[in-house]
Amino acid sequence: MARNKPLAKKLRLAKAAKQNRRIPVWVIVKTNRNVMTHPKRRMWRRTKLKE
16 A cells, blocks of 8 residues: 555544454443444455445
8 A cells, every 4th residue: 555645545544443443341241241242343354445
């Protein structure tokens, strides 16, 4: 990917990176392990972002 990215694209990529984290441990504890995963998790090879 190019070193000089447009700012809007860079912000979108940063937001996607932030969203692509596991759920916090305290959520698992609080819900008594009912919530373990979140369905919007993205794998970089399988699902590409719209740019």
